[in-house]
Amino acid sequence: DTGVSQNPRHKITKRGQNVTFRCDPISEHNRLYWYRQTLGQGPEFLTYFQNEAQLEKSRLLSDRFSAERPKGSFSTLEIQRTEQGDSAMYLCASSLGDRGYEQYFGPGTRLTVT
Amino acid sequence: AQTVTQSQPEMSVQEAETVTLSCTYDTSENNYYLFWYKQPPSRQMILVIRQEAYKQQNATENRFSVNFQKAAKSFSLKISDSQLGDTAMYFCAFIKANAGGTSYGKLTFGQGTILTVHP
Numbered sequence: 001d002t003g004v005s006q007n008p009r010h011k012i013t014k015r016g017q018n019v020t021f022r023c024d025p026i027s028e029h030n031r032l033y034w035y036r037q038t039l040g041q042g043p044e045f046l047t048y049f050q051n052e053a054q055l056e057k058s059r060l061l062s063d064r065f066s067a068e069r070p071k072g073s074f075s076t077l078e079i080q081r082t083e084q085g086d087s088a089m090y091l092c093a094s095s096l097g098d099r100g101y102e103q104y105f106g107p108g109t110r111l112t113v114t
Numbered sequence: 115a116q117t118v119t120q121s122q123p124e125m126s127v128q129e130a131e132t133v134t135l136s137c138t139y140d141t142s143e144n145n146y147y148l149f150w151y152k153q154p155p156s157r158q159m160i161l162v163i164r165q166e167a168y169k170q171q172n173a174t175e176n177r178f179s180v181n182f183q184k185a186a187k188s189f190s191l192k193i194s195d196s197q198l199g200d201t202a203m204y205f206c207a208f209i210k211a212n213a214g215g216t217s218y219g220k221l222t223f224g225q226g227t228i229l230t231v232h233p
Contacts, residue, residue, distance in 0.1 A: 031218070033221075035221075041226065042118075042205050042223030042224050042225050042226050043159070043223050045220035055218075056220065058220075089157065091159065093159075093221075097216075098216035098217065098218060099217070100216075100218045100219060101147040101209055101217040102161075103221060105158060106158070107158045108157055108158070
Protein backbone atom coordinates (compact mmCIF):
# COMPACT_ATOMS: atom_id res chain seq x y z
CA ASP A 1 0.00 0.00 0.00
CA THR A 2 1.48 3.31 -1.09
CA GLY A 3 -0.71 5.70 0.88
CA VAL A 4 -3.25 8.25 -0.26
CA SER A 5 -2.91 9.25 -3.90
CA GLN A 6 -4.37 12.22 -5.74
CA ASN A 7 -4.64 13.00 -9.41
CA PRO A 8 -3.81 15.18 -11.13
CA ARG A 9 -1.05 16.77 -9.09
CA HIS A 10 -1.40 20.05 -10.93
CA LYS A 11 -4.27 21.52 -12.91
CA ILE A 12 -4.37 24.82 -14.76
CA THR A 13 -7.73 25.88 -16.08
CA LYS A 14 -9.44 28.95 -17.40
CA ARG A 15 -12.10 30.73 -15.44
CA GLY A 16 -15.50 29.27 -16.12
CA GLN A 17 -14.29 25.77 -16.90
CA ASN A 18 -15.19 22.68 -14.88
CA VAL A 19 -12.51 20.58 -13.19
CA THR A 20 -12.54 17.22 -11.45
CA PHE A 21 -10.00 15.82 -9.02
CA ARG A 22 -9.63 12.26 -7.86
CA CYS A 23 -8.51 10.84 -4.51
CA ASP A 24 -7.66 7.20 -3.82
CA PRO A 25 -7.51 6.55 -0.07
CA ILE A 26 -5.53 3.89 1.73
CA SER A 27 -7.31 0.69 0.74
CA GLU A 28 -8.91 -0.33 4.04
CA HIS A 29 -9.82 3.21 5.12
CA ASN A 30 -13.55 3.85 5.13
CA ARG A 31 -13.41 7.58 5.89
CA LEU A 32 -12.27 10.12 3.36
CA TYR A 33 -11.84 13.86 3.83
CA TRP A 34 -11.34 16.82 1.52
CA TYR A 35 -9.57 20.00 2.62
CA ARG A 36 -8.61 23.19 0.77
CA GLN A 37 -5.39 25.05 1.44
CA THR A 38 -4.64 28.49 0.07
CA LEU A 39 -1.08 29.73 -0.11
CA GLY A 40 0.44 30.37 3.29
CA GLN A 41 -2.62 29.21 5.20
CA GLY A 42 -3.69 26.10 7.04
CA PRO A 43 -5.99 23.57 5.40
CA GLU A 44 -9.73 24.17 5.75
CA PHE A 45 -12.22 21.35 5.90
CA LEU A 46 -14.57 20.93 2.95
CA THR A 47 -16.37 17.61 3.37
CA TYR A 48 -16.01 14.02 4.49
CA PHE A 49 -17.39 10.59 3.73
CA GLN A 50 -17.93 7.41 5.63
CA ASN A 51 -17.98 4.74 2.95
CA GLU A 52 -20.22 6.22 0.24
CA ALA A 53 -22.20 8.50 2.58
CA GLN A 54 -21.29 12.17 2.70
CA LEU A 55 -21.59 12.96 6.41
CA GLU A 56 -20.62 16.61 6.66
CA LYS A 57 -20.16 19.55 4.33
CA SER A 58 -18.57 22.87 5.18
CA ARG A 59 -20.28 26.12 4.28
CA LEU A 60 -17.14 26.71 2.20
CA LEU A 61 -18.51 24.10 -0.19
CA SER A 62 -20.63 26.29 -2.42
CA ASP A 63 -23.15 25.00 -4.93
CA ARG A 64 -20.41 24.91 -7.54
CA PHE A 65 -18.60 22.20 -5.59
CA SER A 66 -19.70 18.59 -5.49
CA ALA A 67 -18.00 15.55 -4.05
CA GLU A 68 -18.82 11.90 -4.51
CA ARG A 69 -17.58 8.57 -3.33
CA PRO A 70 -19.81 6.24 -5.31
CA LYS A 71 -18.57 2.85 -4.18
CA GLY A 72 -16.95 3.81 -0.95
CA SER A 73 -13.49 3.63 -2.44
CA PHE A 74 -12.08 6.56 -4.46
CA SER A 75 -13.64 10.00 -4.34
CA THR A 76 -14.00 12.82 -6.83
CA LEU A 77 -14.28 16.53 -6.18
CA GLU A 78 -15.76 18.59 -9.00
CA ILE A 79 -15.73 22.36 -9.26
CA GLN A 80 -18.07 23.85 -11.82
CA ARG A 81 -17.62 27.28 -13.41
CA THR A 82 -14.27 27.82 -11.74
CA GLU A 83 -13.37 31.25 -10.36
CA GLN A 84 -9.96 32.71 -9.62
CA GLY A 85 -10.73 32.40 -5.92
CA ASP A 86 -10.82 28.63 -6.34
CA SER A 87 -7.06 28.59 -6.92
CA ALA A 88 -5.69 26.52 -4.05
CA MET A 89 -4.23 23.16 -3.06
CA TYR A 90 -6.93 20.54 -2.61
CA LEU A 91 -5.92 17.91 -0.07
CA CYS A 92 -7.44 14.52 0.51
CA ALA A 93 -7.02 12.45 3.65
CA SER A 94 -8.29 9.10 4.83
CA SER A 95 -8.73 7.29 8.12
CA LEU A 96 -9.90 3.95 9.41
CA GLY A 97 -13.15 3.56 11.33
CA ASP A 98 -13.37 5.73 14.41
CA ARG A 99 -9.69 6.57 14.30
CA GLY A 100 -10.30 10.01 12.87
CA TYR A 101 -7.35 11.15 14.91
CA GLU A 102 -5.13 9.29 12.43
CA GLN A 103 -5.78 11.02 9.14
CA TYR A 104 -3.26 10.32 6.40
CA PHE A 105 -2.88 12.97 3.77
CA GLY A 106 -2.23 12.73 0.06
CA PRO A 107 0.14 15.01 -1.85
CA GLY A 108 -2.66 17.32 -2.98
CA THR A 109 -3.85 18.72 -6.29
CA ARG A 110 -2.69 22.25 -7.03
CA LEU A 111 -5.39 24.15 -8.96
CA THR A 112 -4.60 27.37 -10.76
CA VAL A 113 -7.48 29.27 -12.34
CA THR A 114 -6.38 31.85 -14.92
CA ALA B 115 -16.80 25.86 17.01
CA GLN B 116 -13.13 25.34 17.60
CA THR B 117 -10.35 27.75 16.71
CA VAL B 118 -6.62 27.19 16.57
CA THR B 119 -4.19 30.09 16.62
CA GLN B 120 -0.51 30.09 15.78
CA SER B 121 0.90 33.53 16.47
CA GLN B 122 4.37 33.00 14.98
CA PRO B 123 4.24 33.25 11.18
CA GLU B 124 7.95 32.49 10.87
CA MET B 125 10.71 31.11 13.08
CA SER B 126 14.32 30.30 12.45
CA VAL B 127 16.88 28.26 14.32
CA GLN B 128 20.46 27.16 13.92
CA GLU B 129 21.17 23.53 13.24
CA ALA B 130 21.51 21.48 16.46
CA GLU B 131 19.72 24.09 18.55
CA THR B 132 16.26 23.92 20.14
CA VAL B 133 13.19 25.81 19.00
CA THR B 134 9.65 26.06 20.37
CA LEU B 135 6.57 26.73 18.27
CA SER B 136 3.47 28.08 19.96
CA CYS B 137 -0.19 27.21 19.56
CA THR B 138 -3.33 28.17 21.43
CA TYR B 139 -6.80 26.87 20.86
CA ASP B 140 -10.33 27.54 21.96
CA THR B 141 -12.98 24.91 22.51
CA SER B 142 -15.81 24.02 24.82
CA GLU B 143 -15.14 20.31 24.29
CA ASN B 144 -13.64 18.24 27.07
CA ASN B 145 -12.46 15.37 24.89
CA TYR B 146 -10.22 16.05 21.95
CA TYR B 147 -6.86 15.45 20.35
CA LEU B 148 -4.23 17.97 19.42
CA PHE B 149 -1.62 17.52 16.72
CA TRP B 150 1.42 19.02 15.14
CA TYR B 151 1.72 18.40 11.42
CA LYS B 152 4.74 19.13 9.26
CA GLN B 153 4.43 20.19 5.64
CA PRO B 154 7.80 20.29 3.88
CA PRO B 155 8.26 22.24 0.65
CA SER B 156 7.07 19.16 -1.28
CA ARG B 157 3.77 19.85 0.52
CA GLN B 158 2.69 16.41 1.73
CA MET B 159 1.33 16.77 5.26
CA ILE B 160 3.00 14.49 7.80
CA LEU B 161 1.92 13.91 11.39
CA VAL B 162 4.69 14.83 13.83
CA ILE B 163 3.07 14.23 17.19
CA ARG B 164 -0.34 13.70 18.80
CA GLN B 165 -1.65 14.52 22.28
CA GLU B 166 -4.81 13.15 23.85
CA ALA B 167 -6.51 15.80 25.98
CA TYR B 168 -7.30 13.35 28.77
CA LYS B 169 -3.62 12.52 29.23
CA GLN B 170 -1.68 14.78 31.53
CA GLN B 171 1.65 13.44 30.37
CA ASN B 172 3.14 15.39 27.50
CA ALA B 173 3.70 13.42 24.30
CA THR B 174 7.21 12.90 22.96
CA GLU B 175 8.48 11.48 19.69
CA ASN B 176 12.26 11.34 19.51
CA ARG B 177 13.43 14.97 19.12
CA PHE B 178 9.87 16.32 19.23
CA SER B 179 7.96 17.00 22.43
CA VAL B 180 4.95 19.06 23.42
CA ASN B 181 4.00 21.21 26.36
CA PHE B 182 0.27 20.71 26.80
CA GLN B 183 -1.42 23.12 29.19
CA LYS B 184 -5.10 22.18 29.12
CA ALA B 185 -6.37 24.90 31.43
CA ALA B 186 -4.54 27.55 29.46
CA LYS B 187 -5.52 25.90 26.15
CA SER B 188 -1.91 26.00 25.06
CA PHE B 189 -0.04 23.39 23.03
CA SER B 190 3.55 24.16 22.08
CA LEU B 191 6.01 22.03 20.11
CA LYS B 192 9.66 21.78 21.07
CA ILE B 193 12.15 20.55 18.50
CA SER B 194 15.49 19.57 19.97
CA ASP B 195 18.73 19.16 18.05
CA SER B 196 17.20 20.82 14.99
CA GLN B 197 18.14 19.36 11.63
CA LEU B 198 18.08 20.85 8.15
CA GLY B 199 15.30 18.41 7.26
CA ASP B 200 13.07 20.02 9.89
CA THR B 201 12.68 23.03 7.61
CA ALA B 202 8.96 23.11 6.82
CA MET B 203 5.63 24.70 7.60
CA TYR B 204 4.27 23.40 10.90
CA PHE B 205 0.57 23.30 11.65
CA CYS B 206 -1.16 22.87 14.95
CA ALA B 207 -4.51 21.06 14.63
CA PHE B 208 -7.49 19.97 16.73
CA ILE B 209 -10.10 17.25 16.47
CA LYS B 210 -13.06 16.47 18.71
CA ALA B 211 -13.31 13.07 20.35
CA ASN B 212 -15.95 11.26 22.29
CA ALA B 213 -15.59 10.00 25.85
CA GLY B 214 -14.24 6.68 24.61
CA GLY B 215 -11.40 8.34 22.76
CA THR B 216 -12.72 7.70 19.28
CA SER B 217 -12.89 10.47 16.78
CA TYR B 218 -14.69 10.93 13.53
CA GLY B 219 -14.70 14.33 12.08
CA LYS B 220 -12.74 17.17 10.67
CA LEU B 221 -9.40 18.55 11.67
CA THR B 222 -9.24 22.26 12.45
CA PHE B 223 -5.86 23.76 11.61
CA GLY B 224 -4.00 26.87 12.67
CA GLN B 225 -2.46 29.27 10.18
CA GLY B 226 0.94 27.63 10.32
CA THR B 227 4.49 28.58 11.28
CA ILE B 228 7.28 28.49 8.72
CA LEU B 229 10.37 27.06 10.38
CA THR B 230 13.75 27.49 8.75
CA VAL B 231 16.76 25.62 10.08
CA HIS B 232 20.05 27.27 9.17
CA PRO B 233 23.33 25.37 8.83
